[in-house]
Amino acid sequence: MNTLIVLAHPDPRSLNAALARHAAAMLERAGHSVQLTDLYRSGWPALLDRGDFLQLAEGERLRPVEASSVAYATGRQAPELAEEQARLRWADLLILQFPLWWFSMPAILKGWFERVYAYGFGYGVGEHSETHWGDRYGEGMLTGKRAMLSVTAGGWASHYGPRGVNGPIEDLLFPINHGTLFYPGFDVLRPFVVYRADKLDAAGFEAAASALEQRLGTIMNEPPIPYRRQNHGDYHIPSCELRTDLGKERSGFALHVDDAT
Numbered sequence: 001m002n003t004l005i006v007l008a009h010p011d012p013r014s015l016n017a018a019l020a021r022h023a024a025a026m027l028e029r030a031g032h033s034v035q036l037t038d039l040y041r042s043g044w045p046a047l048l049d050r051g052d053f054l055q056l057a058e059g060e061r062l063r064p065v066e067a068s069s070v071a072y073a074t075g076r077q078a079p080e081l082a083e084e085q086a087r088l089r090w091a092d093l094l095i096l097q098f099p100l101w102w103f104s105m106p107a108i109l110k111g112w113f114e115r116v117y118a119y120g121f122g123y124g125v126g127e128h129s130e131t132h133w134g135d136r137y138g139e140g141m142l143t144g145k146r147a148m149l150s151v152t153a154g155g156w157a158s159h160y161g162p163r164g165v166n167g168p169i170e171d172l173l174f175p176i177n178h179g180t181l182f183y184p185g186f187d188v189l190r191p192f193v194v195y196r197a198d199k200l201d202a203a204g205f206e207a208a209a210s211a212l213e214q215r216l217g218t219i220m221n222e223p224p225i226p227y228r229r230q231n232h233g234d235y236h237i238p239s240c241e242l243r244t245d246l247g248k249e250r251s252g253f254a255l256h257v258d259d260a261t
């Protein structure tokens with residue numbers, strides 16, 4: 001199995017870096033291949049800008065979707081974009097290791113998605129017709145691969161529970177899990193979350209590292225979150241609305257998970 005770990009933390013001595021190293025070491029001991037994209041260490045530029053698109057003439061208006069489409073299709077992207085796309089193609093499993101910052105991923109990781117998910121790679125794939133609305137939400141360039149968020153949070157588990165003041169962790173992570181991972185085809189696994197991370201002591205780290213190790217030991221057999229696939233009958237096309245006979249007792253993000261109705 002090939003695993004790509006993307007780490008978003010500014011300090012190599014951090015808890016997040018330690019968890020990334022632990023995961024890599026454990027997977028390698030089990031005979032798997034691992035690549036690490038350490039975003040801060042590599043000086044990853046987080047901002048999508050005209051430097052990403054080598055075909056743009058000086059002074060030419062930047063229209064990001066169009067520029068991304070041309071650069072990707074003609075091999076004129078900034079080299080680091082093609083390198084990260086190649087790593088994604090290589091990987092069977094993607095692990096994103098990051099601290100929860102303002103209820104989402106750190107900006108540098110958001111910038112990794114914005115830049116690496118080119119038009120024609122992360123989105124803008126497949127035909128649009130009366131029965132099929134692009135290769136997305138369960139189909140796409142990254143179909144057949146698995147992805148898991150490994151997140152540390154300062155708050156308590158109860159703060160992120162069904163009645164917790166922060167909102168349920170499944171909802172907070174939905175835009176990443178569903179919107180950026182399921183969208184281009186990943187099978188998305190339940191997140192691995194370490195709560196009260198700032199208070200963690202050595203024993204807490206051992207417990208967290210061993211829980212992560214256990215997850216990774218069986219990760220290729222774990223059932224993914226059953227997000228509904230867009231082009232397989234649950235949604236009207238082209239409006240992309242869920243059929244009214246499905247998800248009756250639900251609302252919001254939970255409508256798009258097919259584990260009950």
Ligand code: FAD
Nearest residue numbers: 014015016018099100101102103152153154155197200205
């Ligand atoms: P570190 O500070 O590196 O370490 C945390 C603890 O783990 C330390 O006590 C350290 O000693 C200990 N530790 C134990 N073993 C090890 C080991 N082997 N290696 C390294 N450390 C070890 N929290 C929320 O819940 N929601 C938010 O929306 C949120 N927003 C934030 C926004 C910002 C800008 C910031 C800075 C923090 C925010 N936080 C939030 C808190 C944040 O999620 C935590 O600070 C973070 O998850 C801790 O991870 P770390 O890698 O930075 O921990």
